[in-house]
Amino acid sequence: MAVVAVPSLAKQSHLYTSADEVINSLLDLQLEKWGLPAFQDRIEGTLPLEPWCIGGPVIKGFGRGSKVLGIPTANLSPEGYSAILSEHPAGVYFGWAGLSGRGVYKMVMSIGWNPFFNNAEKTIEPWLLHDFNEDFYGEELHLVVVGYIRPEATFSSLEALIAKIHEDRKIAERALELPQYLKYKDDPxxxxxxxQEN
Incomplete structure (x- = not known):
């Protein structure tokens, strides 16, 4: 009998040495690895989710997105969202972003501890897939999360991390053109x- 463990606490996978596999959440369970039929609900490398919303003013993050990675994220404060953060496992999600007075954009988002940088706190870091000419700190950002791409992972190099983030972007951009995801672009x-005023 194979044992798959899903730790209830972050950064605790080392405690499950007797398990055949340790996964971040049941979203990551791949039955075919165990000789069972694969789930049939994945679409273009994504897992559709019951849409959920999160929003607030854009805050300054660690400054790594733009400066270190070349990937400008629009960070949201985790304050007031502890329930949402605990409900959703660390990983890469995607959906739509409404930015005050500007429009609705595709987005891909990381929720987690960013193991490459060894963050102490779980963060929410959406990347709006649009080129903006200026920062928009303090502006209201509303997100509708519609799908899941992959679990949070550790990378051996900064280059490998950046390459994976760009792969996530491509997956999200393609998926958001599909009717089952595109319809949420008009979410109220x-x-x-x-x-809202800028």
């Missing part, structure tokens, strides 16, 4: 951020 929650 996204539109509510557009009516």
């Amino acid at each position: 929650y996204l539109k509510s951020s557009l009516h």
Whole structure:
């Protein structure tokens, strides 16, 4: 009999040495690895989710997104979202972002501890897939998360991390053109951020 463990606490996988596999969440379970039929609900490398929303003002993060990675993220404060952060496992998600007064954009988002940088706190770091000419700290950002791409991972080099993030972007961009994800671009929650003052 094979044993798959799903630790309830972050950074505790080392405690499950007798398990055949340790996964981040049941979202990452791959039945075919154990000789069982694969789940049939994956679409173009993504797992559709019941949409969920999160929003707030854009805050300054660690400064790594733009400066170190070349990937500008629009960080949200985790304050007030502890329940959402505990409900959703660390990983890469995607969906739509409404930015106050500007529009609705595709986004790919990391939730987690960013093991490459060994963060002490779980963070929410969406990357709006659009080129902006200026920062928008303090502006209201509303997100509708519609799918899951992969679990959070550790990388051997910064280059490997950057390459994987760009791969996640391509997956999200393609998936968000599919009707089952595209329909959420018109979600009223996204539109509510557009009516707020900058």
